[in-house]
Each structure stands twice: as structure tokens, then as C-alpha cells.
Amino acid sequence: MRKRVIAGLFGVGFGFWLAWTRMTDFDQIVGALLLQRAYLWLMFATGVFTTIVGLQLLQRAGAVTLLRHEPVSWPSVPPQRRHVVGSLLFGTGWALAGACPGPIAAQVGAGRLSSLFTLAGLLAGIALADAWARRTAQPRVASPCAGEATENLA
Amino acid sequence: MSFIARVCPWPLAGLLVGLVAVGLQWVDNLPLGATGAAGGFLEWARRPAAGAGWRTFFFVGMLLGGCLYALLTHSFRISWAYPGLDARLGGALAPKAALLLAGGLLIGFGARWAGGCTSGHGICGIGRLQAGSLLATTTFVVAAVVVAHLVWGTGGL
Incomplete structure (x- = not known):
């Protein structure tokens, strides 16, 4: 239960952050994709840099996780065809809707009813990908950060 | 505040x-x-x-x-308002709903298939120095920049 409560609090912080940084604004995203606004790219570079430094520090210091005292570690993710195929589709949708999965949730939370359409599409798309992965018996993909299409295969 | x-x-x-x-x-x-x-x-x-x-x-x-x-x-x-998109589509609900639903489907299917999105591959995966995440992120950024120029750029939709 502790893990879920902590994850929920991180989710609140992340949702708040998405609204504060205007990742929930169509013009902020499309402006970045049209290479007219630098904000998203500068923030993204800083975020990746912070994460790399933080994770390397944790690992090199031999840190253990706070909840179960296990070594800090993560699975390796070698490049695969589906990284390209899936990302081509995702990038297209991102540009069309001007939103990605996190901001869609934060928009709905702010009372934006139109975003219920994006949310419905998002959830249906995930369900379709999972169903397709099951049908075609895709081999289990080591996924970095969630969103494995085959995650729930028995 | x-x-x-x-x-x-x-x-x-x-x-x-x-x-x-x-x-x-x-x-x-x-x-x-x-x-x-x-x-x-x-x-x-x-x-x-x-x-x-x-x-x-x-x-x-x-x-x-x-x-x-x-x-x-x-x-x-x-509210049904969607600032930014309304300015480009004229604010009528039906075309907006169709675009957001289609966009959402592509986002959900694509990101799930690729094993992550902007946060999962972009921040977390690259932060973990994973080549697959770097490949995914490069791909969706290039795809999104190209599609944005085609659809929302000058002379677009």
C-alpha cells in the first residue's frame, strides 16, 4: 500500500508539473514541433541531463531502494523494430492532438471536456495494441519505462 | 501564487x-x-x-x-473549449472531437507498441542510457516535427 500511495503522490506532482510547464497547452506543444518555441526542447534536455546524473549518482554510490532495500537497477532496452514502428504512429498522434499521454490526463483533471475524446482514443489505442500483441504472440519486450504491449501476457 | x-x-x-x-x-x-x-x-x-x-x-x-x-x-x-486548436479548427465540436479521437488512438497504440512515450522513453529511458529509448525518442520527435509542419505549418490544414 505504501508503494501505491507514494506512486499516487508522484503522479500528483507530475500532473501539477505538466500543467505548470504548459505541456497541457496545444500551442506550447505544436509551437515546439513547428520549431517556433524553444521551451519544450530546453526543458527536455535539462530533464534528461538531471535524470542521467541522478541515476548514475544513485548507482555509483551503491544506493538501495527506499522501500525494499534492493540495489538500484533497471532493465536493458536494446533497439528493436517496434521502437521505430510504434514511435512513428505515436509521433503522428502527438502532432495531431498536440498532447501526449500525461498531459491528456492533466487536461481532463482541469475540466477540459474535449480532452475526454483524446483520453478515449488513448485508452482504446492501448487496448488495441495489447490485443494485437496477444494475437500475434509478440515476444516479450524488455520495456524501459512501462507501457509494454505484452506486459500482461500470462 | x-x-x-x-x-x-x-x-x-x-x-x-x-x-x-x-x-x-x-x-x-x-x-x-x-x-x-x-x-x-x-x-x-x-x-x-x-x-x-x-x-x-x-x-x-x-x-x-x-x-x-x-x-x-x-x-x-x-468547458468544451480547447485553446489553440479551436483557433485553427474554428471551434466546432465535431471536427475537434474527430481529430482528438484519431490523435488519441495513434498516441495510445503507437506509444504502447513502442513500449513508452515522451516520459517513458524520452525522460526515463534515455535517463537510463538505453539505446532502444534513444531510438524511439528520435523516431517520435522526427515524426511529430514532420507531421506538425505538414498539418499545422504555413500552408497546412
């Missing part, structure tokens, strides 16, 4: 999202990823009896976080 109401300065914004990714890792080796969170929420919605996992909690947290920001900055409105 006014500091929160203005857009977060980008150096602070980058630092904060990095701390979210590093914090989740430190807590229990958890990956930051909004698509995985939405997938977890979907599993729970389909089979509530199986219970809600940490991803479901994270997803609901994102909704509440967006709500909290809107309430604190007095910008919470229950």
Missing part, C-alpha cells in the same frame, strides 16, 4: 521532471511513464476486482495534479 501562475522557468522545469524520474527509481526501481500508467488504469477499469496497482495510482494522481494546478491558479473551467 503568481510564481505558480506563470509558466515554470525551463531550467527549474527540467530539474523537477528529472527529480520525479530519479525519485521513482529510488523509491522502488519504478519507471516514470504516463503510457504505462494509463495502461495500468485500463487494466483496473476492466477488472476492478483484481485491485489497483501503483500505475493506476500514478494515473489518477496525474488527473488530480492537473486539477490541483487549475484550482490554485483559478483556471479550473468545465
